[in-house]
Amino acid sequence: MKGKNYDKDIFIKVRLIGIKLPNGEIEVLATSLTDEKYKNEIFKSLYFERWKIETYYDELKNKLKVEYFSGYSKQSILQHFYAALLVSNIQSLIVEKINDEISEKENRKKYQYKINTSLSYAFLKDRIITLLFSQNNRQQAMEELKILLKSHLIPIRPNRTNKRNVLRY
Known part of the structure; x- marks a missing residue:
């Protein structure tokens, strides 16, 4: 491979x-961190931390549709x-601020609540130009958005937890 110091004949430990x-x-994880100074216990918490990244990829692919390009040129x-x-x-900035407000104010009985991510993108899509470029209606659009999100x-x-059906595919 160009720019890589390995190829198909190189073994990686x-x-x-x-x-x-x-x-x-039992979930089996593979890592290139072979040094025993990295104890097995740290990998369990790291394993669960990766879901934040996985869910962000899901947002990019499925909610923002980044794989469906509007043109063909680079x-x-x-x-x-x-x-x-x-x-x-x-x-993310808007939702984080509103979620902080919700957690401070809301005392629900059974659960804590958060903003619906899918809907937040839909509501934002209709207001993004106003939020970015309008001098007059920016605050009004932001207040509308907050009300909708809340x-x-x-x-x-x-x-x-959701049981994975590995035979589904």
Whole structure:
């Protein structure tokens, strides 16, 4: 491969680690961190941290549709991708602020609540130009957006698990 110091004939040493999941199953993780100074226990928490990244990829692919480009040239693909990242960053900032307000004010009985991510992108899509470029209506658009987002909350269900159906595909 160009720019890589390895090819198909090079062996890479890996370390396999068995992690016991809450449901009792053993998940086998592979890492290139072969030094024993990295104890097996740290990999369990790292394993669960990766889901934040996985869910962000899901947002980019399925909610922002970054794989469906509006053009074919390199410039249009990059422009489309960077626009999606900009919208994602703006959405994250707005939702984080509102979620903080919700957690401070809301005392629900059974669950804590958060903003519905899918709907937040839909509501933001209709207001992004106003939020970015309008001198007069920016504050009004932001207040409308806050009201919409706060009226479509979803519960946070701790320790929720979904059984994977590996034979489905």
